[in-house]
Amino acid sequence: xxxxxxxxxxxxxxxxxxxxxxxxxxxxxxxxRRAHATARAEALRRLDLESSETRV
Amino acid sequence: MTATTPAGSWQAARIVLQREWLLAMRRxxxxxxxxxxxxxxxxxxxxxxxxxxxxxRAIAPGVLWVGALLASLLALEHLxxxxxxxxxxxxxxxxxxxxxxxxxxxxxxxWLLTGLPLTLMAPWLGVALGVPLSAATGVMAALALGTWxxxxxxxxxxxxxxxxxxxxxxLSLLTLPLAVPVLVFxxxxxxxxxxGDSPTGALYLLGSLAVLGLTLAPxxxxxxxxxxLE
Amino acid sequence: xxxxxxxxxxxGSPPHVYRLAGLLTPWFAWPAALSILxxxxxxxxxxxxxxxxxxxxxxIYVHAPSAWLSVMIYAVxxxxxxxxxxxxxxxxxxxxxxxxxxxAWFTVVSLVTGMLWGKPMxxxxxxxxxxxxxxxxxxFLYLGYIGLRSGIDDLGRADRASAVLALVGVVNIPIIxxxxxxWNSIHQAPSVMKMEKPSMPMEMLVPxxxxxxxxxxxxxxxxxxxxxxxxxxxxxxxxxxxEALR
Numbered sequence: 001x002x003x004x005x006x007x008x009x010x011x012x013x014x015x016x017x018x019x020x021x022x023x024x025x026x027x028x029x030x031x032x033r034r035a036h037a038t039a040r041a042e043a044l045r046r047l048d049l050e051s052s053e054t055r056v
Numbered sequence: 057m058t059a060t061t062p063a064g065s066w067q068a069a070r071i072v073l074q075r076e077w078l079l080a081m082r083r084x085x086x087x088x089x090x091x092x093x094x095x096x097x098x099x100x101x102x103x104x105x106x107x108x109x110x111x112x113r114a115i116a117p118g119v120l121w122v123g124a125l126l127a128s129l130l131a132l133e134h135l136x137x138x139x140x141x142x143x144x145x146x147x148x149x150x151x152x153x154x155x156x157x158x159x160x161x162x163x164x165x166x167w168l169l170t171g172l173p174l175t176l177m178a179p180w181l182g183v184a185l186g187v188p189l190s191a192a193t194g195v196m197a198a199l200a201l202g203t204w205x206x207x208x209x210x211x212x213x214x215x216x217x218x219x220x221x222x223x224x225x226x227l228s229l230l231t232l233p234l235a236v237p238v239l240v241f242x243x244x245x246x247x248x249x250x251x252g253d254s255p256t257g258a259l260y261l262l263g264s265l266a267v268l269g270l271t272l273a274p275x276x277x278x279x280x281x282x283x284x285l286e
Numbered sequence: 287x288x289x290x291x292x293x294x295x296x297x298g299s300p301p302h303v304y305r306l307a308g309l310l311t312p313w314f315a316w317p318a319a320l321s322i323l324x325x326x327x328x329x330x331x332x333x334x335x336x337x338x339x340x341x342x343x344x345x346i347y348v349h350a351p352s353a354w355l356s357v358m359i360y361a362v363x364x365x366x367x368x369x370x371x372x373x374x375x376x377x378x379x380x381x382x383x384x385x386x387x388x389x390a391w392f393t394v395v396s397l398v399t400g401m402l403w404g405k406p407m408x409x410x411x412x413x414x415x416x417x418x419x420x421x422x423x424x425x426f427l428y429l430g431y432i433g434l435r436s437g438i439d440d441l442g443r444a445d446r447a448s449a450v451l452a453l454v455g456v457v458n459i460p461i462i463x464x465x466x467x468x469w470n471s472i473h474q475a476p477s478v479m480k481m482e483k484p485s486m487p488m489e490m491l492v493p494x495x496x497x498x499x500x501x502x503x504x505x506x507x508x509x510x511x512x513x514x515x516x517x518x519x520x521x522x523x524x525x526x527x528x529e530a531l532r
Contacts, residue, residue: 004330004331007341007342007344008335008340008341008342009340009341010340010341010342010344010406013342013345013402013403013405013406014341014342014344014345014402016402017345017348017349017398017399017402017403018348020395020398020399021348021352021395021399024352024391024392024394024395025322025504027391028387028388028391028508029508029511031387031512032508032509032511032512032515033511035511035512035515035516036511036512036514036515036518038515039514039515039516039518039519040515040518040531042518042519043518043519043521043527043531044527044531047527047528212450212451212454216434216447216450216451217434217437219438220434220437220438221437222437223437226430226433226434226437229426229429229430229433230430230433230434230451232426233423233426233427233430233455233458233462234427234454234455234458234462236423236462236465236466237458237461237462237464237465240465240466240468240469241465241468244469244472261465261468265461268461272457276450276453276454279450280447280450283443283446283447283450284443284447286440286442286443286446
């Protein structure tokens, strides 16, 4: 198991590479979902604003 | 009116050119500043590196080209900005003349006022970097073609960044990556000229970029300006 | 005219695309996850070490797919932008906007993993080899696109201006690639990290292909989520939104 992580001495380069890729993958999922949630909230807010305006 | 007849188009282009010339003569500082910048930047390199001409000659192609690039970018900020502010650009769009053609005329004027002087200055600045005057024709040929393509490329970015706050920095960020081929071929041609070899191959490549730019860039610039003026 | 273009124009309908994107996302997301996990196992555990590069070659399993994504995403972005510009489709512009951030991220990943691959191979973190240099220029192209978008306040104008930029960029990319390779060959810089794909044994190749597939599916899934957000941002007309969001 230790040998697996040591990767014959390349560990210092290999695992950070995989780590940054993993970070990018997760980050983009989070960013996308947040963007969608924000856009939904904004759209609903705009809807409520418009409907309350027309209620005059 | 002189709508889209060929004679009318030439007349319109000439009017644009004349206007650019007149405006430049009224504000000579604006025309001279990029040239002064080119000189100053070139002078910085020996000071920042070494006074040894042999070593400077080795980096001269890069220094001259980066300097010319940056100086061109400075000048590009003014290509459309003032005309956009005072409404002239809108008049061009509404005029019934081909906007592509009018913008090309502006770009030609811009090159005559910036790229051409930079090209003529380069051999002398090169002397300061240890470049022999025998290389002057090669250096100038490369820079003439390169600055021409740069003016064309830059017109696209200038159109796109109309109305963007601090558009000058963005303009540089947009234009420089697109200018990489020009830089690569141009610096190589200059390098060959300095060493005394024939730069023809690289000049042909530069030339093909210039032609490609001439055909496509004005169209993109016109589209960009139309969008920018909305 | 016999051809029915209705299917194409339905893609111009924001509510239709919004719903479709929502339905499709899990169908991309789960296969993506499976593919990537399988590829990870295959690449890290099953594949034998390389003859020359030992265990170090395994970086290819994250570097190559990232580089592929960075270029492919730009192409998708430019295509969507072009469609938006020519057919005046807001949805297409929304699609282009959805691509930019993801593309930029993976360009950075390909650069970083490229550097981490290069250090044990060539001894330095950075080498001006054609592939890395081209990736660097691509990153600048992405940043320029994103910068232009953020610099223009009006969303419609930002869409159209950045569309022109994306199209100019995509035309330039082959030229830039060629010039960088030309530049590199003249100055005989150290050679590229060569992993000849055809000569790779199956145990090495299959995980790599799975990774490519997984990354592509992943991009589709994430892009669809962002697309939904971008569509909502561009919709003024309220009626379908109320239905779709409640």
